[in-house]
Amino acid sequence: MSMEAKTIERSERNIQNVGFIEKIKPHAELIAAVLSGVLIAAGWLMDKYNLEAQSIIAYLLAFVIGGFAKAKEGIEATFENKELNVEMLMVFAAVGSAIIGYWSEGAILIFIFALSGALETYTMNKSHKEISSLMELQPEEALLVTNGADRRVDVSELQIGDHILIKPGERVPSDGIIIKGNTNIDEAAITGESLPVSKGNQAEVFAGTVNITGAITVEVTKMSTDTLFHKIIKLVQSAQSEKSPSQLFIERFEGTYVKVVLAVVFLMFFIPHFLLGWSWHESFYRAMILLVVASPCALVASIMPATLSAISNGAKHGILVKGGVHLENLSHLEAIAFDKTGTLTKGKPEVTEILAKEGLNQENLLWKVASIEKHSNHPLAQAIVKYAKLHLEKELFHPDRLEDVAGWGIMAEIKGEQWKIGKADFVGKEAAEAFAGGKAKNLASEGNTLVYVQINGELSGMIALKDVVRSESKMAIEQLKKHGIHTVMITGDNEKTARVLAAESHVDQYFAECLPEEKVEHVKTLKTKYKTVAMVGDGINDAPALAIANIGIAMGEGTDVALETADIVLMKNDLPRIAEAINLSKRMNKIIKQNVVFSISVIMLLIASNFFQVLDLPYGVIGHEGSTILVILNSLRLLRS
Template sequence: METNKNVYRLQGLSCTNCAAKFEKNIRNIQTVEDVKLNFGASKITVHGGATIEQLEQAGSFDGIKVYPERQRQLGKKESFWEKRDNITAMISLFFIIVGYIFSIQLGEESLITIGTFGVAIIIGGFDLFKVGLKNLTKLQFDMKTLMTIAVIGAVIIGEWGEGAVVVFLFALSEALESYSMDKARQSIQSLMDIAPNRATIRRNNETMEIDVEDVRIDDIMLIKPGQKIAMDGEVVKGQSSINQATITGESIPAYKTTGDEVFAGTLNEEGTLEVRVTKHVEDTTIAKIIHLVEEAQAERAPSQQFVDRFAKYYTPAIMLIALLVAVIPPLFFGEGWSEWVYSGLAVLVVGCPCALVISTPVAIVTAIGNAARKGVLIKGGIHLEETGRLKVIAFDKTGTLTEGKPEVTEVIRLSEMSHEEILGVAKAIEAFSQHPLASAIIRKADNEQVNAFEAEDFQSITGKGAKATVNSTVYFIGSPSLFEGMVSVSTGTKQQIKELQIQGKTVMLIGTEREVKGLIAVADQVRESSPSIIQKLHRLGIEKTVMLTGDNEATGKAIGKQLGLSETRAELMPQDKLESIKTLRERYGNVAMVGDGVNDAPALATATVGIAMGGAGTDTALETADIALMADDLERLPYTISLSRKTLSIIKQNVSFALALKVLALLLIIPGWLTLWLAIFADMGATLIVVLNSLRLMHAKYGDE
């Protein structure tokens, strides 16, 4: 039985610890059966009954606001300086400055000095203490608990000034972390704002402007020049250039006319269009992209799983070290209690795992958001990381490395039949076939306006070709293997076939069961950009590029050589492609498969990373692949690998830096140089540097190598 499920967007979700606590509080609501919080997307899914008031009450400790998922405006956005926490932090800073002035003039022991620092601590740390003391009673040791202990400890040993500085720096650290996460989340918010929320619709001969939620399938949408398209649909009248950069990442506008597909969020540049709506607002391509990007951010990447496991043991270990630092020297070496308790408190502060915990998610969120804006849909942090480790990339040939639209290059007579007759008979038979090669022959015959013949008794011969009766004669058309054992093919003809295949062409024979009448050579045109993309991939450090094709060996090798590929595997059936991926994985480890997401689904699923092309037009590509290149070309593939490698590098830098700074600060205990304010400054500095380092991924450009 399906439970009541509601999805909400959140505002004010500041840190991973707060997110975990918020989720736990919601679970404690009796009517809630299950809850899933997505920190990266700032979104929560609640199974069971819970009002917005109940959810906001569960997040009141952090001032979290809750809004229905489909609500466009999440209330008035507060600026950095309007937030209550930031205002109290600034007031606290004012009293700290006044307190230090009094300490210079009246001394640190003066009641006025202590009182001023006390006011700074209460104003700046009220919310901190409220949560920290509550956690302490429940023995929940998060960052706020550690800070509360540190500040109270500082007050007990008379370090009022230090306690006040710790409160202010902690508030500043929280504010900067919240601001940075908001910046990272803006990559999703910008996607949500792409499509208009109202559309001009003609329904029952009446024109109206309505909310996109009220638009029905088969409504006619009217789009003027310069307007954004509000819904996915099919052009029924008009022609125009459409800028599809928001969906596919392509900067060159696509020409659209009657029968062409258009996407919500794209820009109509010049003509007036009438578009028949084909999808509901929640099913549009941009809606699917947003949904998949948000789901991707909820998925924990391997690095994040490691950091989360590490932090679980790290925090208790830091508390134990702090206790030992505070207790052992006074008990066993006769040192002063005040000095070593102070050092123990400093260890607590510097040991906060904040920078460590945020080091991975902020990098993943930023990278996935950047990629989505460039027309690359990465469906999880795990796929982002695995793409960064790729050694081998396998490509399907047709429609991936080539245009996928074969053209007839030669029609060669081998009998009394004329050029026109060969094409006419071939067209008559192939009219029954759906094969791309059949389409090429029909196009060629149509272009040359060849007289049409009628074919009867059509029969497909699996994997080889077809036969049919034309003008009372049974004709066969297909690969050379179809005619083996049926008719004798001359040595000269065999040589001709071999030469055409070496040039990268597929050769079809047409004839009767007694004689080969002619040859038709067809070539799938290599995409102009494919050779340069293969070169870029090799420069990026991809060890091996492999083409998997059903073409014959000679054709496959000719195209592979033209493209500069490391290896070509030809004459493969779909199951052979699957086996090829398995053997490549066994030999090299991380292998990507690039295909169109339809015929290549098994191979895409078996590869370490399945990359589908042309995701904008195919639901299958969006569903089966780990990564979808929304445009129907490979231009974004080097960018995707480059971005993935940068993300891996930045995550490693973040984790290494956060840990190194902690260790360095802890070593300062030995000479007694670690002060409370220096400890929190180190923690805040580590968090800030980790976040700013991750935000560099927002500016990773297309074409970076």
């Protein structure tokens, strides 16, 4: 074999070795714990056959292999924080057991401690897996279209305005707008919704989602670092690093508790010997057991695994929580305020009723009105066109003449007929109010905006449009009321419209004609009356109110400002997920309480048993470390849907 071939073979072998090491790295603690257990079993067998020296060597190896990770972690944390911790208590207890000749008990302590540590690491890895799986969904390359030709480029090279081709089965590499083609998109990675969404011309697509059926050309609207997908990853990462108030309290408590335990252990070396007549050996033995059983391992593990599991569960279902503190607070929610447009309502007007004068075909009227309105960018005009395309089989046509009258409406000519479409004053206010027996007044009182149609100087039709309440909004409000939460709608709409929409959405209270600063004042007022208040919104004008609320909740389809200001983000505009998040918060707090009560009870029971000399070191080790494992397993239940 040539020197070059040997070099290549050696390089390939090194790459394989590095790959193997990377694969087993996340499982290193578990492997060390298992190996420690095997060595303990070997030491026990050697001891049984009177191979004492070999037995001690096996136990010593079990100490080193099983305890290395936790001892290293404890020593580094002690030097960094200038304070003793739980890991150091375990090291002292294991070394103390070996000093008095209890090699097997000390090794078992290290083994179970290593096992509980591996389980805690598993919980952390399981939580981080949500980020890893998300990051894997981000394509590394995109098919850039330039002058009709396409070429593969790195996603980081894409610029705003670039055109990219996305074929069926491929993931969308960047946020953008479809400029050519129709398809179905699987948005589960973004919204948590499993059903594909139909997308056509001018529809928005997001990085990380999957193009299922047709080839589409997309115009890039955001840099790779600014995509919604990238923001989701940052949100989950920040959530996992932010600690809840309960976790911070436990960590502050841990340092003081460790010092107290060490002081009591030191006193136990002497006081029982002089006051109770225990032998020096018994006093030292009981002090070592106390060192083991009084350690707050289970208590320390009561909160963080539960919080991480709950945050991961939420992320999996499209509920992104920016930290344990917000999830913890959610279960204490007493009032919740909703922005109207785009939150309780769809945010876009929809046609609710069409009226035509007697003798005029309603379908034909809609066809001609939509053909005129398709040349306008006004939201009401676009809503009429959308409605016509859904309900008519005819293709829209081009009128003979068009004139846009800013602020009033539009004029057109169709085969010699003179058409005027717009507000009441544009076509004649008196005629508009009298049209169809004065029905305009009733429709307006129900929150409708009215568009009038005049043909050759005669009022011939009327179209009512309204920003309708989402069907799921009513369900969400009812769910929140079952939790005893006071619901409020805050809107910039007039009093009449606000009253109608508040009744339709079933909220308890509403505030109308609110500017952004007035929304903030209303939230502040709610905070004086209720302990914990949430604000739900999606627009730039909602950002100040989201920031001032105890918990800000943003809709995922909202503006970037709202997403960045909020504490919780619903990746799909699905309000019932707020109730899901509250249920998740209550489950998390319940499990944390179970963990805390259980761990404290076990510690107290073990300390009392040790003081009355009925607890041996092996049982103390099993009771203490077993409780830690049970607490972590209990927290893992939150990963289930």
